Amino acid sequence: MATPPLTIRNVTSNPIELKLLERFEAPQSRVNGGGITNITNITRTLSGFMSNITTPSSPQLAAKSESFTSQDVSVPIAAFETQPTDIATNITEVLRLTFEVEGQRYRVDTPTLSQQSTVLTPLSPNPRFEFTAVYLQKSSHLTLYSSTRLESWMGKLKHEIPLSALSIPGTHNSPTHHVALPSVRCQAVSVKAQLENGVRFLDIRVQPESADDVSKEGLVLVHSAFPISLTGTKYFRDLINTVYSFLDANPTEAIIISLKREGVGKSTDQHLSKIVKTHYTNDRWFTDNRIPTLGEARNKIVLIRRFALDDSLKGENNGRGWAIDAESWPDNCADGICSSGEIRVQDFYEVSESENIHKKITYSTDQLARAAEAVCPGPGDVEAAAAEAAKQPFFMNFLSASNFWRADCWPDRVAAKVNPSIVDHLCRSHNETEGKGDGSTGIVVCDWVGNNGDWDLVRCIVGHNAKLELR
Known part of the structure; x- marks a missing residue:
């Protein structure tokens, strides 16, 4: 089933740039009648959420994936801007996206099995920001919000x-x-x-x-x-x-x-x-x-x-x-x-x-x-x-x-x-x-x-x- 190219919306006050695109086949996935079945053992971390699920590391993904590609890119997204891209999406693949904000990098995998939001993983020491991503798989649309402690x-x-x-x-x-x-x-x-x-x-x-x-x-x-x-x-x-x-x-x-x-x-x-x-x-x-x-x-x-x-x-x-x-x-x-x-x-x-x-x-x-x-x-x-x-x-x-x-x-x-x-x-x-x-x-x-x-x-x-x- 064809899916549209990735669109990224930045609903934060910070300019963000997509710097690295990694692509891998979803572990143990197969296409059956146009859908994906038997996708297992992918987990993630929801920082600040009521969840004990964890995200796999890069080596774990590479070990479980039948294919893995990495590509340096430059896709700037201004504050409060929506940026269409030519990045292809596929229901059998997971995209690992690495963003940069003021010299610090943050990463997110899309989609997640639960279809719920996820907090981006900081890759730099002493991260100054926290971002939450909501990925809408049907429209291949990723929205980035500034994370916050919901209780305050x-x-x-x-x-x-x-x-x-x-x-x-x-x-x-x-x-x-x-x-x-x-x-x-x-x-x-x-x-x-x-x-x-x-x-x-x-x-x-x-x-x-x-x-x-x-x-x-x-x-x-x-x-x-x-x-x-x-x-x-x-x-x-x-x-x-x-x-x-x-x-x-x-x-x-x-x-x-x-x-x-x-x-x-x-x-x-x-x-x-x-x-x-x-x-x-x-x-x-x-x-x-x-x-x-x-x-x-x-x-x-x-x-x-x-x-x-x-x-x-x-x-x-x-x-x-x-x-x-x-x-x-x-x-x-x-x-x-x-x-x-x-x-x-x-x-x-x-x-x-x-x-x-x-x-x-x-x-x-x-x-x-x-x-x-x-x-x-x-x-x-x-x-x-x-x-x-x-x-x-x-x-x-x-x-x-x-x-x-x-x-x-x-x-x-x-x-x-x-x-x-x-x-x-x-x-x-x-x-x-x-x-x-x-x-x-x-x-x-x-x-x-x-x-x-x-x-x-x-x-x-x-x-x-x-x-x-x-x-």
């Missing part, structure tokens, strides 16, 4: 940057990783694991245990009318304690929580607002009704409220109200704006047939394009940056969709199609044209990230903060 990726960015300018990974119905009814479970791993692997937006739905007693703090975690777990009630307090513990260990980070009342109880939004204000928020929360800068939000929870306020809270913050206002959330929309003007959202979720998933993907990539065109204000004093932040809304982009009555449209099945499509888009197309903004993704809200240790979608989202690192 916000630490690379300046205080003055508005939170709305960032590329932020998020999760939909974040705590729903438990055993639950079909279509209720939306996540593969716990909130703790999500935070440790880069997620910074949490979507939470709760129902007060008491419908009329503000002295009782109990908030039950729910998804629509259902509990999130069949193994016992789960509570908002435990989730918040998890967030606090994470922030204690990673004080450079900020966690955005979108909170909504759902469930079958008789409580009201107003009652919920009083419970949250009385029992939960403190100086570790940002509860002004405006978008903060990253510096204002570090080591804090930023509250977005999808509920109405009690009258007693409407005068908070000098009459601006309490928490970022998302009360008028546009339902099931391809492109909607909350009346506050602080949030622009894509949240089309009703997929009656599996074919509608393609429509969902289109709406999601359209929202990514809108987010990419925004331009973050230049560095300045914090007050000026805060004023600019108010002009740029959160671009919120839900990749989630489901249909309770169709198994092929449950969250995990939808995510299995949507997530790889968005990885492909972020690697090959997102903000590919120069001069079209900072290339932010906005807040990308996902289902089933981290499934089987696959955090590529999160890494791709975080990687698009590279332009902001230059501010």
